[in-house]
Amino acid sequence: MMRFIAQRAIWGxxxxxxxxxxxxFLIFVAGDPAVTIxxxxxxxxxxxxxxxxxxxxxPVPEQFLxxxxxxxxxxxxxxxxxxxxxxxxxxxxxQGDLGESYSHHESVANVIGxxxxxxxxxxxxxxxxxxxxxxxxxxIAAMRRNRWSDTAIMFATFxxxxxxxxxxxxxxxxxxxxxxxxxxxxxxxxDAMDHIxxxxxxxxxxxxxxxxxxxxxxxxxxxxxxxxxxVRTAKAKGMPMSQVVIKHAIRNALLPIVTLIGLSLPFLVGxxxxxxxxxxxxxxxxLTIESIESLDAPVIMAVVLMFGIAVQxxxxxxxxxxxxxxxxxxxx
Amino acid sequence: MRSTLKTERQRPSxxxxxxxxxxxAGLILGWVIAHFPTAPIGPRYVGAGHETPRSGGTLIFSAGxxxxxxxxxxxxxxxxxxxxxxLYDGLLDYDYDGNMIPGLAAELPAVSSAGRVFRxxxxxxxKFHNGREITAEDISWSLHRLLSKAIGSPGYxxxxxxxxxxxYHKGEAERIDGIVVLDDxxxxxxxxxxxxxxxxxxxMPFAYPLAKEHVQKLEETEGRDAVGRHPVxxxxxxxxxxxxxxxxxxxxxxDYWAPRAGPDRMIFLENISSDVASARFRNGDLDIIHRPxxxxxxxxxxxxxxxxxxxxxxxxxxxxxxxxCELPPFDNLHVRRAVAFAIDRSKLERLDxxxxxxxxxxLPPMLAPYDPELPSRQEFDLDRAKEEMRLAGxxxxxxxPITLWVRGEAEVRVAQLFxxxxxxxxxxxxxxxxxxxTYLKETGRPRVAQAAFTGWHQDFPDPSNFMDIxxxxxxIHPENSENRSFYRNSDLDAILDRARPxxxxxxxxxxxxxxxxxxxxxxxxxxxxxxVDMFAWQPYVKGFRPHPVWLNEYRNVWLDLPKKRVxxxxxxxQGAP
Numbered sequence: 066m067m068r069f070i071a072q073r074a075i076w077g078x079x080x081x082x083x084x085x086x087x088x089x090f091l092i093f094v095a096g097d098p099a100v101t102i103x104x105x106x107x108x109x110x111x112x113x114x115x116x117x118x119x120x121x122x123x124p125v126p127e128q129f130l131x132x133x134x135x136x137x138x139x140x141x142x143x144x145x146x147x148x149x150x151x152x153x154x155x156x157x158x159x160q161g162d163l164g165e166s167y168s169h170h171e172s173v174a175n176v177i178g179x180x181x182x183x184x185x186x187x188x189x190x191x192x193x194x195x196x197x198x199x200x201x202x203x204x205i206a207a208m209r210r211n212r213w214s215d216t217a218i219m220f221a222t223f224x225x226x227x228x229x230x231x232x233x234x235x236x237x238x239x240x241x242x243x244x245x246x247x248x249x250x251x252x253x254x255x256d257a258m259d260h261i262x263x264x265x266x267x268x269x270x271x272x273x274x275x276x277x278x279x280x281x282x283x284x285x286x287x288x289x290x291x292x293x294x295x296v297r298t299a300k301a302k303g304m305p306m307s308q309v310v311i312k313h314a315i316r317n318a319l320l321p322i323v324t325l326i327g328l329s330l331p332f333l334v335g336x337x338x339x340x341x342x343x344x345x346x347x348x349x350x351x352l353t354i355e356s357i358e359s360l361d362a363p364v365i366m367a368v369v370l371m372f373g374i375a376v377q378x379x380x381x382x383x384x385x386x387x388x389x390x391x392x393x394x395x396x397x
Numbered sequence: 398m399r400s401t402l403k404t405e406r407q408r409p410s411x412x413x414x415x416x417x418x419x420x421x422a423g424l425i426l427g428w429v430i431a432h433f434p435t436a437p438i439g440p441r442y443v444g445a446g447h448e449t450p451r452s453g454g455t456l457i458f459s460a461g462x463x464x465x466x467x468x469x470x471x472x473x474x475x476x477x478x479x480x481x482x483x484l485y486d487g488l489l490d491y492d493y494d495g496n497m498i499p500g501l502a503a504e505l506p507a508v509s510s511a512g513r514v515f516r517x518x519x520x521x522x523x524k525f526h527n528g529r530e531i532t533a534e535d536i537s538w539s540l541h542r543l544l545s546k547a548i549g550s551p552g553y554x555x556x557x558x559x560x561x562x563x564x565y566h567k568g569e570a571e572r573i574d575g576i577v578v579l580d581d582x583x584x585x586x587x588x589x590x591x592x593x594x595x596x597x598x599x600x601m602p603f604a605y606p607l608a609k610e611h612v613q614k615l616e617e618t619e620g621r622d623a624v625g626r627h628p629v630x631x632x633x634x635x636x637x638x639x640x641x642x643x644x645x646x647x648x649x650x651x652d653y654w655a656p657r658a659g660p661d662r663m664i665f666l667e668n669i670s671s672d673v674a675s676a677r678f679r680n681g682d683l684d685i686i687h688r689p690x691x692x693x694x695x696x697x698x699x700x701x702x703x704x705x706x707x708x709x710x711x712x713x714x715x716x717x718x719x720x721x722c723e724l725p726p727f728d729n730l731h732v733r734r735a736v737a738f739a740i741d742r743s744k745l746e747r748l749d750x751x752x753x754x755x756x757x758x759x760l761p762p763m764l765a766p767y768d769p770e771l772p773s774r775q776e777f778d779l780d781r782a783k784e785e786m787r788l789a790g791x792x793x794x795x796x797x798p799i800t801l802w803v804r805g806e807a808e809v810r811v812a813q814l815f816x817x818x819x820x821x822x823x824x825x826x827x828x829x830x831x832x833x834x835t836y837l838k839e840t841g842r843p844r845v846a847q848a849a850f851t852g853w854h855q856d857f858p859d860p861s862n863f864m865d866i867x868x869x870x871x872x873i874h875p876e877n878s879e880n881r882s883f884y885r886n887s888d889l890d891a892i893l894d895r896a897r898p899x900x901x902x903x904x905x906x907x908x909x910x911x912x913x914x915x916x917x918x919x920x921x922x923x924x925x926x927x928x929v930d931m932f933a934w935q936p937y938v939k940g941f942r943p944h945p946v947w948l949n950e951y952r953n954v955w956l957d958l959p960k961k962r963v964x965x966x967x968x969x970x971q972g973a974p
Contacts, residue, residue: 096834100877103551105837106856109877111551118549142549170471171622179641213414243676244434251673253643345669347642355463360834
């Protein structure tokens with residue numbers, strides 16, 4: 066088990082490294098960050114100043130190595146640029162320094178630090194809704210197979226999977242916030258309870274597709290499991306149906322769901338971009354869009370790094386969880 | 398056996414159940430539609446009816462993206478500048494007609510040495526939010542911070558004409574020689590060469606003074622970026638709190654030098670898209686809205702109920718087709734003029750009513766010496782366009798299509814409008830849509846883009862800010878040219894170089910009028926339109942007017958409280974649009 070985790074972790078790091086390298090060079094293919102940050106009104110002089118300050122006038126490979134922290138710092142506005150003894154310091158990710166945002170004029174750690182908890186709040190609420198709604202609907206559909214309630218649920222999941230958030234989001238805002246006034250009209254709120262209240266509607270919208278998927282998978286798995294011998298044995302012993310389902314069937318049917326949850330973790334962080342935009346939720350998604358539009362390289366890199374880690378961690382956790390739940394699976 | 402029986406028995410009842418379900422769903426839907434609340438037609442709240450300004454209440458307004466910093470030395474985007482405008486105050490300011498007026502300075506400066514020396518006297522009783530009185534030393538210290546190498550502010554180019562500023566900016570000098578503090582209340586600026594726009598530069602938020610002791614303490618304990626999170630300025634509103642990406646909260650500064658009644662608090666919401674903002678505004682949750690979404694703009698425009706509470710004002714920008722004067726066929730003056738005459742700009746005004754004004758010259762309508770009757774102005778005239786094509790030697794049109802660089806869907810739609818117009822004189826247009834980043838990089842290089850959708854928004858209200866930067870040959874560089882049409886005209890250069898330092902306002906404007914005429918005539922840009930902004934405010938918001946320089950000027954706003962909720966029925970009679 067430990068060996069498996071170590072292997073997966075090494076692979077994960079390699080994948081993240083390649084993604085980081087790729088994105089770093091892609092940013093420079095996309096355009097010139099200095100020119101884009103300062104915008105169409107910029108003077109050539111301002112651009113030259115900015116490049117010198119941020120080390121953007123150095124060769125791109127040197128910038129990359131300096132970003133990694135392998136060669137000395139090239140960002141002249143970094144406190145680590147010069148050490149007290151006059152030698153050059155290091156300011157890369159190996160030193161735990163994500164740099165300073167070009168447009169926000171403060172450290173990337175700060176810029177992300179403000180927004181990450183908000184995105185996590187939205188994502189965890191969404192996962193909660195997905196599980197509660199999806200699994201309940203799936204179990205009901207399986208138990209009442211081929212009845213009208215099953216048909217209705219399956220039809221609803223079909224619609225749910227097909228509708229993108231940029232359609233459901235504005236409609237939900239129009240109806241529940243603008244016309245009915247049950248939910249706030251986008252935004253983040255001022256205190257903890259208010260944040261949750263503001264997160265409810267976007268989290269529900271974000272959860273629609275996931276809940277629909279879970280419901281379909283759960284129904285399929287449960288129907289399959291109900292045919293198994295151990296379920297039939299339990300029934301034959303005279304156990305009430307509800308007990309059979311809860312004690313014997315659901316646990317088995319949950320296995321693929323666990324994998325799905327693991328795989329959906331990064332998707333929730335990434336998929337929240339559109340939802341955050343619609344609901345004016347000031348999380349990482351909005352930050353990502355803005356940074357890409359303005360080529361705010363240090364922020365883009367940090368976000369890519371985080372998404373990469375989320376993907377790898379999600380996969381790893383899913384594998385471990387499945388192994389833990391299903392004694393037949395041996396990881397080697 | 399049993400199950401077969403069951404399904405057979407069930408089959409007819411399933412159809413009945415399905416039909417019943419549909420019927421019930423239809424009934425519920427019908428009921429919901431019939432009883433659904435409708436959107437408000439007019440304002441939800443009105444004021445109490447007070448005539449004289451009074452203090453109190455909270456003013457809430459919003460913007461579509463992030464505020465980046467509250468440190469005016471870094472603020473170079475619209476939102477950060479707008480927030481700094483409330484928190485800080487400068488030596489000079491503009492009134493609602495765009496004229497320069499004193500701010501922290503007691504009066505406009507005394508000018509000597511043929512426009513090279515400006516001496517300012519500060520007002521009495523001007524204070525930072527921490528209560529300390531502002532002295533000439535503070536003005537000097539703030540400008541030194543702004544122009545220092547360590548800060549690397551984008552504001553530097555506007556102040557480099559101060560004696561010794563370039564050396565100080567490079568780190569070669571300890572002080573800027575041209576900033577001289579004469580006594581506590583008097584400060585003098587000495588320039589290398591006469592430059593009238595230096596006063597405009599001093600009115601920019603870059604030059605707003607910061608409290609030295611506060612900045613130094615913060616920079617020591619929390620780092621340089623902390624100043625942008627905990628601002629202490631001298632503006633009419635002081636900082637309370639900033640929830641990043643959510644809202645900035647301000648409170649009225651009681652010791653402001655020009656005490657006036659106003660809201661006790663202000664909340665500047667961030668990241669509220671125009672759709673959400675528009676709905677919140679109509680709901681009564683937002684007090685002032687700038688640039689509502691298109692649907693809501695058309696609604697507000699057509700609504701009688703909202704008529705007294707909205708305004709449309711052109712912003713100080715111009716959009717155009719930039720024609721590369723170094724590349725064929727636009728190295729030929731007559732082809733450029735043909736394009737300028739072939740474009741029917743009224744199409745745009747019809748396509749998007751109230752959103753644009755047709756442009757025929759570089760200066761926007763609110764900026765002197767704009768002349769609506771300029772003899773050389775560009776306007777739609779197909780006969781003259783064809784005549785110019787003939788003079789250019791292309792009576793049958795161009796054999797090759799032109800590549801026009803555009804930056805996004807909105808520009809594609811505008812460009813498509815003109816494709817037909819240009820076809821009429823035999824010019825085919827290929828649209829090349831590129832990202833903003835690529836556009837900026839490539840159009841700044843000579844001999845790359847044949848034609849590009851382009852535009853300019855003023856940094857400060859002076860004609861030089863359009864003409865010098867966009868059309869002077871000095872603005873052409875191998876990379877990142879500001880002059881993106883690569884237009885060179887030594888006559889124009891000479892006029893601009895004479896106008897910039899000219900102290901006599903009338904003579905100066907006459908020179909710019911001449912330059913304006915040349916630019917319209919020579920058509921390095923085929924001017925398209927001036928964008929128009931819409932503002933709307935709630936009936937209880939008083940004293941708001943669009944400002945020609947700052948656009949959103951919230952400094953003079955007061956709230957007519959308590960606001961009262963009104964019944965929407967009173968608007969029904971006036972008819973919903």
